[in-house]
Amino acid sequence: MALKPEPVPGSNLPAVISQPRDLVEPIVVANTLWQSSNPIAYNGGQASDITHLREFEASGEGRRDNARWAGPLEIIPTKADIVLDLIRANSLWPLLSGLACCAIEMMSAATSKNDMDRWGMFPFRASPRQADVLIVAGTCTTKMAGPLVRLWEQMPEPKWCVAMGDCTCSGGRYKRSYSTIQGIDRIMPVDVYVPGCPPRPEGLIYGMMKLQQLIKDRRGHWPERAIGPTVPEDL
Amino acid sequence: MTTRTPFDIPAHASSDDPRVTLDEQLGTFEPIPPYPPRTEREAEFYTLRDGEMFVNMGPQHPSTHGVLRVVLKIDGEKVVDLDPVLGYLHRGVEKLCENADYHQAICYTDPLEYISSLFCEWSPVIAFEKLLDVQVPRRAEYIRVLSGELNRIASHALFMGWFALDLGGLTPILWSFIERDEIVEMLAALTGQRMLFNYFRIGGVNGDLNHEFMSRLGTWMSKATNQINSNQALLNDNEIFVRRARGLGVMDTATALSMCMTGPNLRATGVPFDVRRAHPYSIYPELDFDIPSRTEGDCLARYLLRMDEVKQSLRIIDQCLHEMPDGPIMAKLPRLIRPRPGRAYAAIEGPRGQYATYAISDGTDQPFRMRIHDPSFVHLQTVGLLTPGNLIADTMAIMASLDPIMGGVDK
Numbered sequence: 001m002a003l004k005p006e007p008v009p010g011s012n013l014p015a016v017i018s019q020p021r022d023l024v025e026p027i028v029v030a031n032t033l034w035q036s037s038n039p040i041a042y043n044g045g046q047a048s049d050i051t052h053l054r055e056f057e058a059s060g061e062g063r064r065d066n067a068r069w070a071g072p073l074e075i076i077p078t079k080a081d082i083v084l085d086l087i088r089a090n091s092l093w094p095l096l097s098g099l100a101c102c103a104i105e106m107m108s109a110a111t112s113k114n115d116m117d118r119w120g121m122f123p124f125r126a127s128p129r130q131a132d133v134l135i136v137a138g139t140c141t142t143k144m145a146g147p148l149v150r151l152w153e154q155m156p157e158p159k160w161c162v163a164m165g166d167c168t169c170s171g172g173r174y175k176r177s178y179s180t181i182q183g184i185d186r187i188m189p190v191d192v193y194v195p196g197c198p199p200r201p202e203g204l205i206y207g208m209m210k211l212q213q214l215i216k217d218r219r220g221h222w223p224e225r226a227i228g229p230t231v232p233e234d235l
Numbered sequence: 236m237t238t239r240t241p242f243d244i245p246a247h248a249s250s251d252d253p254r255v256t257l258d259e260q261l262g263t264f265e266p267i268p269p270y271p272p273r274t275e276r277e278a279e280f281y282t283l284r285d286g287e288m289f290v291n292m293g294p295q296h297p298s299t300h301g302v303l304r305v306v307l308k309i310d311g312e313k314v315v316d317l318d319p320v321l322g323y324l325h326r327g328v329e330k331l332c333e334n335a336d337y338h339q340a341i342c343y344t345d346p347l348e349y350i351s352s353l354f355c356e357w358s359p360v361i362a363f364e365k366l367l368d369v370q371v372p373r374r375a376e377y378i379r380v381l382s383g384e385l386n387r388i389a390s391h392a393l394f395m396g397w398f399a400l401d402l403g404g405l406t407p408i409l410w411s412f413i414e415r416d417e418i419v420e421m422l423a424a425l426t427g428q429r430m431l432f433n434y435f436r437i438g439g440v441n442g443d444l445n446h447e448f449m450s451r452l453g454t455w456m457s458k459a460t461n462q463i464n465s466n467q468a469l470l471n472d473n474e475i476f477v478r479r480a481r482g483l484g485v486m487d488t489a490t491a492l493s494m495c496m497t498g499p500n501l502r503a504t505g506v507p508f509d510v511r512r513a514h515p516y517s518i519y520p521e522l523d524f525d526i527p528s529r530t531e532g533d534c535l536a537r538y539l540l541r542m543d544e545v546k547q548s549l550r551i552i553d554q555c556l557h558e559m560p561d562g563p564i565m566a567k568l569p570r571l572i573r574p575r576p577g578r579a580y581a582a583i584e585g586p587r588g589q590y591a592t593y594a595i596s597d598g599t600d601q602p603f604r605m606r607i608h609d610p611s612f613v614h615l616q617t618v619g620l621l622t623p624g625n626l627i628a629d630t631m632a633i634m635a636s637l638d639p640i641m642g643g644v645d646k
Contacts, residue, residue: 097295099302100324100642101349101430104393111412126296139346144302144323147294173342176334177327198430 082216088132088158089120089215092208095131096124097151100138102165102198109201121208128154133211134188135204139167139174140181152188160215162207163190166197173197268320280318286310290627294323300397301641303615305630312626317619324645332605337363337437337572340602344592345431347609348643351390353383354585355643356435358592359605361516361581363437366574366596374562375439376518381555382422382434384548385452389418390586391541391548392466394638398538399470401635402479410466421451437572439565452556459549467542480535484621484633487532494617497610498588500637503540504532510584524550534636541586541638573600587611587638609643 098106109116116122125131128151140148152161163184166172171182184190191214194207267289272278283289293304302323308316328347332340340359347355357379364371392415396408419429424447426434434441470476486496491504501508507528511519527543529536574596582591588610597603614637621633 101346103301104350104430107408108412108416111416112409113413113416139324139326141323141325143325144294147323151295173346174326174331177331179325179327200429 085216089212092121092133092160092212093123093125093131094121094133094135094162095128095151095155096126097134097148098137099140099144099148100167102137102168105198105201106135106137106164106204109204114201114205116205116208119205119209119212121205128152129156131155132158133160133162133208135162135164136168136184137164137198139165139172140184140187141179142181143179145181145187148184149187160191160211161188162192162194162204162211164194164199164204164207166195169193169195277318280306280308280316283308287315292630293320300635300639303639303641303644305618307627307630309627314622314625314627314630317622317630319615319618321615322645324641326646328646329605329607332359332602334601336600337574337602340605341435341437342433344605344607345433346642347607347646348585348587348590348611348640349430350393350640351386351586352431353379353386353434354583354590356433357383358581358583358585358590358607359594360435360437361583362579362592362594363572363574363602365579365581366577366594367437367568367572369438369566369568371439371566372563373518373560374443375564375566377555377559378440378444378564379435380517380519380522381552381559382425382432382440384551384555385418385422387548387586388463388545389415389422391545392418394541394586394635395466395470395538398534398632398635398638399476401631402476404470404473404476407466407469410469414462414466417451417455421448421455424448424451436565438568439563443564444559456549456552456556460546463545463549471539471542477535480538480632480636481531481533483534483625483629484636485531485533486617486621490620491532491617494620495613496588496617497613498584498586499540499544500537500588500614500617502526502528503536505530510582510589514582516581516583522551522554524554534632537636537638544586571600573598582608585610587614587640587643607646609646611639611641611643615639615644 098104108114110122110124121133128134132155134152134155136148152159161184163169167174167180168184171180174180175182181187192207192211194203196203199207267281268277272281287308287310290307290309291304292307294302296303304320304323306318306320307314308318326346328343331343335343340363341356344355344359345352392411396411399407422432423429424445426432426441428434486500486504488504488506491501492506496504497508497510505528507526509526510516512526524547527540527547529540576596576598578593578595580591580593582589584590589608590610591608593604593606593608594602595604615634618630618634618637622630625633
C-alpha cells in the first residue's frame with residue numbers, strides 16, 4: 001500500500017485512510033448488554049475504531065501479525081515455529097461448505113471408505129470461526145462470490161484455501177458461462193489446486209496432504225498475507 | 236401493532252451485479268433484499284408484525300443441500316412464513332447448450348442433478364433422438380436401464396443418509412456412503428467417471444459392459460438385498476426417527492397435483508403416477524416392476540416410499556441382467572448431426588420425479604433452444620406450503636424429505 005497512515009488523537013490505532021471509492025456505510029454497534037469487570041478491557045465496551053476491513057488493510061496494522069510467536073518467545077530460535085507448524089499441519093479443520101457437485105466427493109472423502117480423519121483433517125466445522133481450511137468444492141457463481149469471500153474473511157488466521165475441481169481451478173466446463181467465476185483465485189488466494197471434474201476423494205486427500213507439506217515447508221500464502229480483505233479492487 | 240418496512244436501500248443496487256454483491260454483502264448480509272418490493276407478496280413478507288423477526292438461513296448451511304438461502308420469518312421458535320432465495324448455483328446451462336453442438340450439450344446438462352447424472356443425460360439424449368428419428372439398439376437400451384437404475388439406488392442411498400443427518404442422526408450417512416461408493420465405483424468401471432458420467436450418447440451408449448463392471452456388479456448384487464435391508468433397519472425400526480418424521484409436513488393429494496409434484500413426493504400422497512408406466516420410454520414396458528405408493532403424504536411416507544423404490548430397482552436390474560441381448564451399442568450416425576427443423580419433448584422418471592427436456596432444432600448442428608424441466612425446482616416451491624406453523628428444526632426435515640438438489644433448481 002502506498003498510502004501512509006496517520007495517528008488519530010485519542011486512539012492508539014493509525015488513522016483510517018479514505019479510499020477514492022465509495023465505501024459501504026459501516027455498522028457500528030456499541031455494547032450495551034454487558035460490562036467487563038476490567039474497565040479498559042474490550043476497548044471499554046466501546047465500538048472498535050476499525051469498522052471496515054478495507055480501511056483496516058489500508059492502515060497497515062494487520063501486516064504485523066504473521067501468525068508467529070511474539071513477545072519473549074521471539075528470541076527462541078525458529079525451532080519453535082517448526083513445532084507450531086507441525087501442530088497446525090496435523091490438525092487441519094476444514095469448513096463445511098459445499099457449493100455443488102464436488103461437495104459430494106468431499107463428503108465421500110470424509111466418510112468411512114476414504115477416511116480423511118486418518119491424516120488429521122476430519123472435523124468439518126459448520127462455523128468459519130472455527131475452521132482452518134476453506135475447501136471450495138464446486139462451481140462458484142457471481143452471486144455466490146460475495147458470501148464465499150465473506151466466509152473466507154471470517155476465518156481466523158492462519159488459514160488456507162484449497163480449490164477443489166475444475167470449476168474452481170479455472171472455470172472448467174462452465175468457462176464460457178455468463179454467471180460463473182472463472183477460477184476461484186480471482187477472488188481469494190489459493191494454496192492448493194485439485195483438478196478433476198470432480199476429483200476422486202483420493203485426489204482431495206492427496207491435495208490436503210500437499211497442503212500439509214506446504215505448511216511444514218512454510219510455503220503457504222499466509223506468512224506474508226495480512227489479515228483483511230484479499231479481494232482485487234477491480235473485480 | 237407496530238409495523239416497519241426497512242426499504243431504504245438505494246434503488247440502483249441490484250443483487251445480480253457481482254460488484255454490488257461483493258461490496259455490499261461483505262459489509263452487511265441483511266435478509267432484506269436490496270431493492271424495493273416488486274410484488275405484493277414481497278411487500279407483505281418483508282413487513283414485520285409484533286414479535287416477529289427474520290432469520291437468514293444459508294447460503295452456506297450444512298442442511299440446505301447446497302447453496303439455497305431461505306429467509307425465515309419466525310415468531311419464537313415457530314416459522315410464520317419463509318422466502319427462498321435462489322440463484323446461488325445458476326450456471327447458465329440452457330444458454331450454454333444453445334452454443335454447443337448436440338454432443339456437447341449432453342456434457343453441460345450432466346452436473347444438474349449431480350447425484351443422479353445419468354438421468355440428466357438420458358432426457359436430452361431421448362429428445363435429440365426424437366429430433367433425429369434414430370432407432371436405438373436394444374442392447375444399448377438395456378445398458379441404459381441397468382446403469383440408470385443403479386444410479387437411482389445410489390441417489391436414494393444418499394437421500395437416506397441426508398434425511399437422517401438433518402434429523403440429527405450421524406450413523407446412517409456413513410452407511411449410505413458405503414453403499415453409494417460401491418455403486419459409483421462400479422459405474423466408474425463402466426463409464427470412466429464416478430459422478431458426472433457423460434456415458435449416454437445420441438443413438439446408444441459410450442462403451443459396452445466390461446469385465447470389471449460385471450464382476451463388481453455380481454459381487455454387489457449377491458449381498459445387496461441383505462445390505463440394503465440392514466441399512467434401512469437403522470431407521471425403519473428406530474422409534475425416535477419414526478415418531479419425529481410421522482405426521483410432519485403432510486401434503487394432500489389435491490395440493491400435490493395442483494403444485495405439479497411428481498415422482499416419490501407425489502406417490503407418497505396416494506397417486507401412483509410414474510413416467511415409466513404412464514408415458515413409457517426405453518424398454519420399461521417389457522419389464523416387470525411395481526409402482527409403490529403410500530397415502531399418508533408425510534415425511535415418513537416419502538422416506539419409506541424411496542426405500543421401496545430401491546427394492547423395485549433391484550428387481551429391474553435383475554431382469555436386465557437376465558434378458559440382456561447381444562448386438563451393437565450404437566446406432567449408425569454421422570459425426571456431424573443436423574436434425575431437421577422441429578421440436579421434441581422427452582420426459583423420464585428420475586429419482587426425484589419427472590425430468591424433462593424440450594429441444595427445438597432450427598436445422599443447424601446446435602439446438603436452437605433447450606428447456607430443462609427439473610423436479611427439484613417444483614418440489615422446492617411446496618416448502619412454503621408445508622413449513623409455516625412448524626418449528627425451525629422441522630424446516631430442514633421437510634426440505635430434506637422433498638430431496639431437492641440445488642444444481643437442478645438453479646440450473
